[in-house]
Amino acid sequence: MIRIAIVDDHAMVRAGLRQFFADQIDFAVVAEACNGREAMDIVRAGEVDVVVLDIAMPDQSGVDVLAAIKARAPDLPVLVLSGFPEAHYATTLLRQGASGYLNKDCDPEEIVKAIRTVHRGRRYITAGVAERLADGLAGGGEKAPHELLSERELQVFLRLARGETVGHMAESMSLSVKTISTYRTRVMEKMALASNSDLTYYALKAGLIQ
CATH class of the missing domain: 1.10.10.10 (Winged helix-like DNA-binding domain superfamily/Winged helix DNA-binding domain)
Known part of the structure; x- marks a missing residue:
């Protein structure tokens, strides 16, 4: 069973994800948070396997929360689920320790696949992000x-x-x-x-x- 924590300041988003995950026999939503402080309380408790994290929150950015999570629990997979397009944040957050990055407009089945992938200790990277990462490694493309x-x-x-x-x-x-x-x-x-x-x-x- 994959124990999941959902961190998002929108109650409707959390409810939608919780309901969708309930249909997956190997998923269990064991914690929810609406801000960075609550997210860190969950991480400190140490009873989750994957964190699904939004990066737009009222008290502090998801960038800060990701950094705090990785400092506290470096091996805990964090899947970023954001309203921002991949091009804006994906490569930066992956370099900073995120295990995967998905836009909220993606197919729900892709979220399921991503959670299972990061739970196995692998990164989940879409084709678009992979291309941007490859461009960066090759020195090609102009970085923002x-x-x-x-x-x-x-x-x-x-x-x-x-x-x-x-x-x-x-x-x-x-x-x-x-x-x-x-x-x-x-x-x-x-x-x-x-x-x-x-x-x-x-x-x-x-x-x-x-």
Whole structure:
């Protein structure tokens, strides 16, 4: 039996997934969370085999939650199920430890297949994502500026783009204001942007925030 935790801030999405998974004889939804804090409570309990994670949540981004999960339980498979197209986040999140990435518009049967795949310790990668990863390895294709950011830089970028202050970010990420400011400077340099409003505009245009 594959014990699954669903992390999504929309109750209807959780209910739909729970009902669909109930039809799978080898699936059991044993926990649900609507934010990052609840997700980490589930991970700390250590009684799940696969986490199905949305990346757009109110209290902190799924990027942050993924990083926290992998720090706490590096071998726990995390399947990202997102409303954002693969092109926006997939390769970045896979590099940061996600076991798979699917868009919410995918065929439900593909979610089932993906969960079984990541539970076996393998990654689930669609043909489109595989092509993007191959392009990256081969040095082909032009990478988007945000794809050049490190994991921590991406977290800072997304938080700044959503209007979070450096002070609040430092507190919630347990880092100093000086460290956050250093990350902000790196992000600005790598992305060739000049202000927080530029970051927000880029993120909105790229579909990284809503």
